[in-house]
Amino acid sequence: MDVGRTQKIANVVKNITNIGKTIKKPTTLQYAAATEGIAKAAGLPPPVAGSMAVRIILYVIAGILAIGVILLGIDQWITPIFERTPGDGGYIPIPGIDPSQAFWPDSTNTTDITLGTVAPDPNAPPGSTAAKKALSTTLLEGQANYGLTMDILIENEFPQQLGKDVSGNNISQRTFFILGPDVLHPTLSVNLDNATNTIYITAADSAGAPQSIVIDNVPIHKPFRLGISKTSSIMEGYLNGLLVKTRRLKTTTVLPGTGDKIFTTANIINNNNVVSAGIKVRYLRVFGYTVPASEMKGRMGDVTRADKYV
Numbered sequence: 001m002d003v004g005r006t007q008k009i010a011n012v013v014k015n016i017t018n019i020g021k022t023i024k025k026p027t028t029l030q031y032a033a034a035t036e037g038i039a040k041a042a043g044l045p046p047p048v049a050g051s052m053a054v055r056i057i058l059y060v061i062a063g064i065l066a067i068g069v070i071l072l073g074i075d076q077w078i079t080p081i082f083e084r085t086p087g088d089g090g091y092i093p094i095p096g097i098d099p100s101q102a103f104w105p106d107s108t109n110t111t112d113i114t115l116g117t118v119a120p121d122p123n124a125p126p127g128s129t130a131a132k133k134a135l136s137t138t139l140l141e142g143q144a145n146y147g148l149t150m151d152i153l154i155e156n157e158f159p160q161q162l163g164k165d166v167s168g169n170n171i172s173q174r175t176f177f178i179l180g181p182d183v184l185h186p187t188l189s190v191n192l193d194n195a196t197n198t199i200y201i202t203a204a205d206s207a208g209a210p211q212s213i214v215i216d217n218v219p220i221h222k223p224f225r226l227g228i229s230k231t232s233s234i235m236e237g238y239l240n241g242l243l244v245k246t247r248r249l250k251t252t253t254v255l256p257g258t259g260d261k262i263f264t265t266a267n268i269i270n271n272n273n274v275v276s277a278g279i280k281v282r283y284l285r286v287f288g289y290t291v292p293a294s295e296m297k298g299r300m301g302d303v304t305r306a307d308k309y310v
Contacts, residue, residue, distance in 0.1 A: 151282045
């Protein structure tokens with residue numbers, strides 16, 4: 001009995017030895033060889049094991065995605081993380097979503113801005129000013145709710161000889177911003193008193209009656225930002241991002257129309273008199289909506305430096 005059992009064990013060991021000699025290679029390598037054959041037949045390079053650098057990069061990408069998902073969850077359900085508009089409480093600005101338009105960042109292209117779409121003159125000589133696309137905006141056309149900010153430098157605070165207007169009256173204010181069909185019929189204007197550092201923001205109704213916001217003691221010889229936020233019934237005036245005055249409009253003001261212009265200071269001329277003497281405007285920003293106080297304050301980080309007014 002013991003002899004038979006011993007013989008059986010010997011036979012099993014012999015069979016295992018024969019199988020090992022026949023196979024000679026691990027099963028996994030046989031599969032790998034078959035895979036390489038398929039790749040070669042398909043004209044593809046043989047598979048290569050991923051390097052440690054590739055693995056690290058994949059781990060980093062996965063980590064960034066995980067952090068992004070966590071931040072999105074916090075932003076939606078706990079507290080703002082991403083800043084969609086300046087001053088909304090977020091910490092990380094999202095680029096490419098600003099619906100406003102900015103003009104006149106420096107003195108290189110401070111030409112009039114037309115409301116509506118304007119194409120360059122095809123007959124103008126190449127390289128000339130007329131051949132370039134004129135400044136324009138489509139954010140204000142027919143809008144009762146809109147906003148504006150502008151950076152201002154009052155270089156000369158002394159009273160100017162402004163002459164007389166077309167009606168023969170002495171001009172008592174230095175006008176440095178006009179929105180309207182022409183200089184003499186402004187829809188919205190901003191003026192500096194010729195004797196004091198007081199600014200008037202004035203909107204006109206269909207009868208030409210003015211409704212103004214008065215801002216006293218504006219800075220002299222130092223750039224500052226003036227903000228205007230308007231609805232059909234209320235107009236607000238801001239100085240350096242802070243709300244100064246709110247005025248309830250008693251009558252309906254004229255809406256900006258297609259073809260109206262925002263005139264540069266050099267083109268604000270009344271009866272051949274340039275009435276913006278000693279004042280420069282840069283970095284005009286146009287909003288097609290009523291700008292809240294939080295956004296006015298949140299946008300105060302880019303006031304134009306004094307050297308940009310040269």
